[in-house]
Amino acid sequence: MELYIDTANLSHIRECASYGFISGVTTNPSLLAKEDPKKDVKDIIKEIYATVGGHLSVEVNSLKTDEMLKEAEDILSWFPEATIKIPMLPSGLGAVSELAKRGIPTNVTLVFSPTQAIAANNAGATYVSVFMGRLDDIGMNSSDVLDDICEIWNVNEYDSSIIAASIRHPMHLLDAARSGAHISTVPYNVLMQSLKHPLTDSGVAAFVADYEKMKAAKAGK
Numbered sequence: 001m002e003l004y005i006d007t008a009n010l011s012h013i014r015e016c017a018s019y020g021f022i023s024g025v026t027t028n029p030s031l032l033a034k035e036d037p038k039k040d041v042k043d044i045i046k047e048i049y050a051t052v053g054g055h056l057s058v059e060v061n062s063l064k065t066d067e068m069l070k071e072a073e074d075i076l077s078w079f080p081e082a083t084i085k086i087p088m089l090p091s092g093l094g095a096v097s098e099l100a101k102r103g104i105p106t107n108v109t110l111v112f113s114p115t116q117a118i119a120a121n122n123a124g125a126t127y128v129s130v131f132m133g134r135l136d137d138i139g140m141n142s143s144d145v146l147d148d149i150c151e152i153w154n155v156n157e158y159d160s161s162i163i164a165a166s167i168r169h170p171m172h173l174l175d176a177a178r179s180g181a182h183i184s185t186v187p188y189n190v191l192m193q194s195l196k197h198p199l200t201d202s203g204v205a206a207f208v209a210d211y212e213k214m215k216a217a218k219a220g221k
Contacts, residue, residue, distance in 0.1 A: 001177045004055060004185040006165065008032045010047055012188040017052045024055025026129075026165070026185040028085070028109070042078055049081060055183075057107045057127075059085035060095075068095035076104065083107050083126065088116050093123040100124025107163065117149045121160045127183070132176070133166035143175040150180040170194040 004024040005016050008031040016022045025048050032041050049056050058079065060071040072084045072095065083105040086092040096106045100123070107127040108120035112135055120128045130149055132142035149162060164176030164184040173194055176184045186194070 001181055002183045003191070004163070004183055005052075005191060006031070006167070006185040006187050008035050008044055008048065009188065010035075010044070010051070013048055013051050016188065016191060022052065022191075023183075024057075024185075025049075025052055026055075026057045026085070026107070026163075028059050029061060045079055045082075049079070055083055055127075056081065057085040057109075058082045059087075059109065063087075063089065063091060065091045065094035065098075068092065069098060072099060072104065085109050085129075088112075088120060093119060096120065096123040096125050100126075109165070113145065114148045114152055117162075118152065121153075121158045125160045127161050127163050129163040129165040129185070130181075131166035132164055132172050133168040135166075136168070142172070143179065146176060146179040146181060154180065 002023040003021060004026050005013055005022050006026050007013060008027045013025060027045070027048070032044065035044055045056065045058055058075050060068045060075070062068045062071050068086060068091065075082050075084060084099060085107045086095055086109065088108050088110045092108065096108060099106050105126040106124070107129055108125040109129045111117050111120060111128055111130045117128050117130065130146055132146065135142035135145055146164060152158070153162060161182040164172070164181040167173055167176070167184055167186045167190055169190060170193055173184055173186060173190065
């Protein structure tokens, strides 16, 4: 399962990219709005791509098919490498279908059910983003929903990749991997949390202490 970072924060992206374990980035208008308002969104997106490369989803903000297509064309005019992120709406699927015919990669976002996921795949989506945290928020078991979607993908051998999104904690990450999601897109704080373990910290501290003892003993000879 590949890991993407779900943010538009350049310092967080640079840090995670330096560790070598992320394969891409996802953004949305809400994440971009948190960044420097004085900086052009286009510049932020280009800088993100220059830092990480790989997958970078850029979301449209329109609700009608023709307007989504115009917005996608504009995005691609200044960022040809973009994956166009489109909401799970009937009009959105119309845009996905047309972009697929043109060979343009798309990421259908805000997917909450297996039937929505099937429709997104059939429209030609390259990626289908299933939102785990928001499902849990309304009392549904997001792992069960993701299990169903991944099973449908395995049975039908669908081509699109499943992205586990709205990851709130490391257990979501683990559940996504167990279900068989191809990708998880994860906020910075959850990524960092997933790398930590108290036994690792205590083990490193013990190794360092023992090494210093050896150095001291050697210096005392």
